Amino acid sequence: MKIIKSTILAGALLLCCSLAAQQKPVYLDPNANIEKRVEDALSRMTLEEKVAMCHAQSKFSSAGVPRLGIPENWTSDGPHGIRAEVFWDQWNQAGWTNDSCIAFPALTCLAATWSPEMSALYGKVIGEEARYRNKNILLAPGVNIYRTPLNGRNFEYMGEDPFLASKMVVPYIHGVQSNGVAACVKHFALNNQEVDRHTVNVNVDDRTLYEIYLPAFKAAVQEGKAWAIMGAYNKYKGQWACHNQYLLNDILRDEWKFDGVVVSDWGGVSNTKEAIYHGLDMEFGTWTNGLSEGASNAYDNYYLAQPFLKLLKSGEVKEEEVDKKVRNILRMVFRTNMSANRTWGSFGTKEHALAGKKIAEEGIVLLQNKNNVLPIDLNKTKKIAVIGENAIKAMTVGGGSSSLKAKYEVSPLDGIKARVGSQAEVIYARGYVGEKGQKQDGLSAGDTFDSRSFQELLDEALKAAKEADVVLFVGGLNKNKHQDSEGDDRLGLGLPYEQDKIISELAKVNKNIVVVNVSGNAVAMPWVNEVASIVQVWYLGTEAGNAIASVLVGDVNPSGKLPFTFPVKLEDNGAHAMNEYPGVDNEVTYREGIFVGYRWADKEKIKPLFPFGHGLGYSTFAYGKVSADKKEMGINGQVTLSVNVKNTGSRDGAEIVQLYISDLKSSLPRPVKELKGFEKVFLKAGEEKTVSFTIDKEALSFFDADKHDWVAENGDFEALIGASSTDIKSKVSFSLK
Structure with missing residues (x-):
C-alpha cells in the first residue's frame, strides 16, 4: 500500500508540475504594475468567471474568482456611516452584535463646514470604518445638485453650488481611498428628485449640464481619482442613466478618462444589451429575477448574468465587451482588497465619534441671533425649557439607504442636559407629536407614543416656556416619508405637525426663544421675525446632542455657512417658478437652466429668507x-x-x-x-x-x-x-x- 500511495503521489506531483509549466507567469508581487496584473488575471479567467464578476451574488456583494485567489467585492451604504449587515437576500438586519457603527453627520452638514480639512477627516474615518468591516466599495459620497428644496434626498448631497461641491468632494474621496476602499460617487447624473425617479426623463441643455450638474462629478474623477461611480435611476436623452451612452461612454470614459468601475444603483438596470454597450460594469439589486419569490438561481437571471453569457457564447456579443467590464472591476480589486498597502481600519471608536462631533460643530449654522440670546449664559440662566419632538427623536434610523445601526446617538435633550448639568434646570415639553417613526431594516427609531391632543401638548409647552429664561424649540423635519427620505419628495416647504403655530404661540410668552431646526433641507419660516435666534443643525449622527449643546452654550463658536439658499416661499426657487417640477408624463425640463439657487435669486432680484453662504457666529x-x-x-x-x-x-x-x-x-x-x-x-x-x-x-x-x-x-x-x-x-x- 505504501508503494501504491507513493506512486500515486509522485504521479500527481508530476501532473501538477506539468500543468504549472504550461501556465503563464503570475504577477504575485502586489506592487507590480496594476495593468499587468489585470491582464494576467483576465487571461486566466473563463467566460463564466468573467460574467459572474459583472453582477451581484447577494444583496450587497459580487463574486470573485476563488480559483485564482481573487476575492469577492463587498459594497456598503452609505454616505454617513457603514450600514449594518443584512441577510444574503433581504434588506433586514442579520442580527449581528458587532456591526453598530459611528453615525457621522449628513453630507449637507459637511458641505456647511466649507472646510476641505473637515472633508478629508470625514473621508478618512468613514473609510476606516468601511475597511474594518472588510468593505471594498463605499457607496458614497453623493454630489447631486440641490435643484429644489422638496427633494427628499437633498440631505445626502453637498448643496446647490457646483464649485463648493467640487472642492468638498475631492478630500472626502482621498480620505476614503487611503484605506484601500473605493469611493463610489453617486448618482451620475441628474438625480435631482425622488418623485418618479425610476421613470423620469431629464431634458437639460448641454451648457446647464456642464456648468451646473457635472462639475462635482468631474472633480471626483479627475482630481479625486475616484475608483467607482454609481449610475442614477432617471433617464437622460431617453436612456437610463445606469447604461447611458452619453453619460457613461461619451463623457465619463472618453472625455474624463475615468478608469474605475461603473456600478448600477440597486434596481437601476433595465436592459441587457444597453447594459452591455452603454458603460455599465456591475449590476446590483435588479428585481426582474424572481428574487422576491426566493428563487434559488435569482442572481443568474440578472441582465448581466445568464442573458449576457448566452449572448457571448452565441457570438452575438464579442468577448471584448465583457473584458472591458472585467478590466475595470479587476483594476478596482487590485486597488482595494488586493492592495499590499491596505490598512486594517478601525470601527466604532471614540476617535471616530469625536471626529464626527468636530465636523458637526463646524457645520452647524447660526442663521439669526437677535439681542445675542445665544450663547446661553449659564451664569445668568436658571431654567431652560426644551420643547419639541426632535429633541428626543432618533435620526439615524430611516431615510432610505442612509439608515444606520448606530452604536449610540445622543439626542439634543440629553446633550443639553449633560452639558448644563447642575448649572441650570432643564425642563422638557414635547410640544407636538409626529406620525410614528417608520422602521427600517428591522430597526426602530424608538419613538414614544403620546396620545394627548394638540391643545394639551401646546398648553404644556406654553407653561414650560413661561417659566423659563430661555426656550429651545427643537423641531424641523425627520426621516419619515415625504420629509428627508429616499424614495419620496416633500409635499411642501412648510414644517409638519403644526410647528409654525406652536413656535408663534411660544414667542408670545417668551421673547428669548431659539429655534433649533433639524433638517437636511430648507424650510419656510413664517415666524422668522417673531423669534430671537435660529440655528440650523442638520442630521448630526452619533454625537448630535453633544455638538448642538456645545454651540448653544458657547463652548464652540459657530462657523458653518449655508450650502444652499433658503427661499421665503417655494415659488422663489427657479424650478418651481418655471413650473418645471416634478414634470409631466415622466418628462421634466430644466427650463431655469444655469440659474439654480442663488443664481436664480440674483437674476430675479429675489431676497431669500437666508442666502447661500450665510452664517453668523459669536464674533x-x-x-x-x-x-x-x-x-x-x-x-x-x-x-x-x-x-x-x-x-x-x-x-x-x-x-x-x-x-x-x-x-x-x-x-x-x-x-x-x-x-x-x-x-x-x-x-x-x-x-x-x-x-x-x-x-x-x-x-x-x-x-x-x-x-x-x-x-x-x-x-x-x-x-x-x-x-x-x-x-x-x-x-x-x-x-x-
Whole structure:
C-alpha cells in the first residue's frame, strides 16, 4: 500500500508540475504594475468567471474568482456611516452584535463646514470604518445638485453650488481611498428628485449640464481619482442613466478618462444589451429575477448574468465587451482588497465619534441671533425649557439607504442636559407629536407614543416656556416619508405637525426663544421675525446632542455657512417658478437652466429668507478692501486677489471668506456672480490675516455648447469678496485680454 500511495503521489506531483509549466507567469508581487496584473488575471479567467464578476451574488456583494485567489467585492451604504449587515437576500438586519457603527453627520452638514480639512477627516474615518468591516466599495459620497428644496434626498448631497461641491468632494474621496476602499460617487447624473425617479426623463441643455450638474462629478474623477461611480435611476436623452451612452461612454470614459468601475444603483438596470454597450460594469439589486419569490438561481437571471453569457457564447456579443467590464472591476480589486498597502481600519471608536462631533460643530449654522440670546449664559440662566419632538427623536434610523445601526446617538435633550448639568434646570415639553417613526431594516427609531391632543401638548409647552429664561424649540423635519427620505419628495416647504403655530404661540410668552431646526433641507419660516435666534443643525449622527449643546452654550463658536439658499416661499426657487417640477408624463425640463439657487435669486432680484453662504457666529469680522495684483490678465495668466479680515469680537472664531466672479459683458447670458473661491480662516479675538485667492481663465469661463468647450471671453470682470452671496464686502475690477 505504501508503494501504491507513493506512486500515486509522485504521479500527481508530476501532473501538477506539468500543468504549472504550461501556465503563464503570475504577477504575485502586489506592487507590480496594476495593468499587468489585470491582464494576467483576465487571461486566466473563463467566460463564466468573467460574467459572474459583472453582477451581484447577494444583496450587497459580487463574486470573485476563488480559483485564482481573487476575492469577492463587498459594497456598503452609505454616505454617513457603514450600514449594518443584512441577510444574503433581504434588506433586514442579520442580527449581528458587532456591526453598530459611528453615525457621522449628513453630507449637507459637511458641505456647511466649507472646510476641505473637515472633508478629508470625514473621508478618512468613514473609510476606516468601511475597511474594518472588510468593505471594498463605499457607496458614497453623493454630489447631486440641490435643484429644489422638496427633494427628499437633498440631505445626502453637498448643496446647490457646483464649485463648493467640487472642492468638498475631492478630500472626502482621498480620505476614503487611503484605506484601500473605493469611493463610489453617486448618482451620475441628474438625480435631482425622488418623485418618479425610476421613470423620469431629464431634458437639460448641454451648457446647464456642464456648468451646473457635472462639475462635482468631474472633480471626483479627475482630481479625486475616484475608483467607482454609481449610475442614477432617471433617464437622460431617453436612456437610463445606469447604461447611458452619453453619460457613461461619451463623457465619463472618453472625455474624463475615468478608469474605475461603473456600478448600477440597486434596481437601476433595465436592459441587457444597453447594459452591455452603454458603460455599465456591475449590476446590483435588479428585481426582474424572481428574487422576491426566493428563487434559488435569482442572481443568474440578472441582465448581466445568464442573458449576457448566452449572448457571448452565441457570438452575438464579442468577448471584448465583457473584458472591458472585467478590466475595470479587476483594476478596482487590485486597488482595494488586493492592495499590499491596505490598512486594517478601525470601527466604532471614540476617535471616530469625536471626529464626527468636530465636523458637526463646524457645520452647524447660526442663521439669526437677535439681542445675542445665544450663547446661553449659564451664569445668568436658571431654567431652560426644551420643547419639541426632535429633541428626543432618533435620526439615524430611516431615510432610505442612509439608515444606520448606530452604536449610540445622543439626542439634543440629553446633550443639553449633560452639558448644563447642575448649572441650570432643564425642563422638557414635547410640544407636538409626529406620525410614528417608520422602521427600517428591522430597526426602530424608538419613538414614544403620546396620545394627548394638540391643545394639551401646546398648553404644556406654553407653561414650560413661561417659566423659563430661555426656550429651545427643537423641531424641523425627520426621516419619515415625504420629509428627508429616499424614495419620496416633500409635499411642501412648510414644517409638519403644526410647528409654525406652536413656535408663534411660544414667542408670545417668551421673547428669548431659539429655534433649533433639524433638517437636511430648507424650510419656510413664517415666524422668522417673531423669534430671537435660529440655528440650523442638520442630521448630526452619533454625537448630535453633544455638538448642538456645545454651540448653544458657547463652548464652540459657530462657523458653518449655508450650502444652499433658503427661499421665503417655494415659488422663489427657479424650478418651481418655471413650473418645471416634478414634470409631466415622466418628462421634466430644466427650463431655469444655469440659474439654480442663488443664481436664480440674483437674476430675479429675489431676497431669500437666508442666502447661500450665510452664517453668523459669536464674533464679528471686519473686511478690508479687496485688491488685485494686476488689472489685466492674459489668457494663460493669473490674477491674485487679496483681502484683510479681522476678528473684531471678543471670542476666537472662524470666518468663511467667499470669492465670487462677475462677467460684466458676455455673449451669452451669465449669472450675476458665481462662487469661484472660499477659505475658512481661524482668527483669535483681535487678530487680522490676509486671505488670498489666485484665479485663472477657468474661473472666468462658461461652457459653449456649440463649440463643446469652455470659453473665456475678452472683457471686464469683477471679483467680489463676501461673507455670503448677498453680503458683499468689496469688489475690484480687472480685465481678460
